[in-house]
Amino acid sequence: MEQEYIIAHADKTVLRISGLKVHGLDTRQLEELLEKKLHTFVRVIGVTGEHVEMDVYNLPPEQIAQDEQGVIHTVALAEGITATDLAKITCNKKIVDVAYDQIPDRPISDCPRERWMKIR
């Protein structure tokens, strides 16, 4: 049976907004609102009752930070999200590349990033 690895060479920033009340969220609607605001691809990757975590592609963290209130306002436009007074960006980091050609094959219980971190 075929078992294959694919590497996606895409730049992204991990963005988390906390201090929200979330219930009944349509994640695609939130993605579309932010894509319109930021003019790039956005993917919701994690949601709890208090925060939303997203991947924002091809946009540096600095550019997102410049308009923190605008981003929070846009997020709050999505059905199922209410921004509290405590709403803020709690994570805004560009992903760090790993050198795949330098990653040891083992231990297989570790993910590639964990194995890469051990040799640094």
Added chain:
Amino acid sequence: MRTAYIIPTGDEIREGIVRDTDSPELMRQMLAFDPTMEVTRLSPVVDREDTILRTIRQVVERRPTLVVLVGGSGGGHRFSSTLGKDYTHSALEQYLTQCSWHEIYGKNGHMWCKLLCGEKDGTILINVPGPFVEAQAAIRAFLEAWGRGLELDQISRAMAQAVFEQYPAGAAERPD
């Protein structure tokens, strides 16, 4: 007559924090593919590997044509403490003694998605990612490949390619 089960997974889906928009989309596409298909959407399953595994076993005992698990396909908690627990792919892999799979990694070394496709006791089992556009693309690719009578390897590859194409343009590298 074909029968299918959709199994949404995730605490956030079960608790209603996130609306399950994937299942209706999967059902829409499945019914467009085969209007006679009998499709059942189960109550969302919590993010626990043993619970997901038990649910898969129970569903396959009913001998359906197809089982589709939704969500929990990434690295999740293995890479970030703030992300959900992604056990769907590992539960499915445990259940399927033989299957095709494709893992999509980001350049940060994180596993973004693992898609599996296998068969057991006459039932085809697949998983699709939680993000709507990825779930939509994966099921479309599956139905097209399945409809053409392709092998499981080819179906799995078609699904992975369809999900990969949902990421912004970037070069794909397939390690030797």
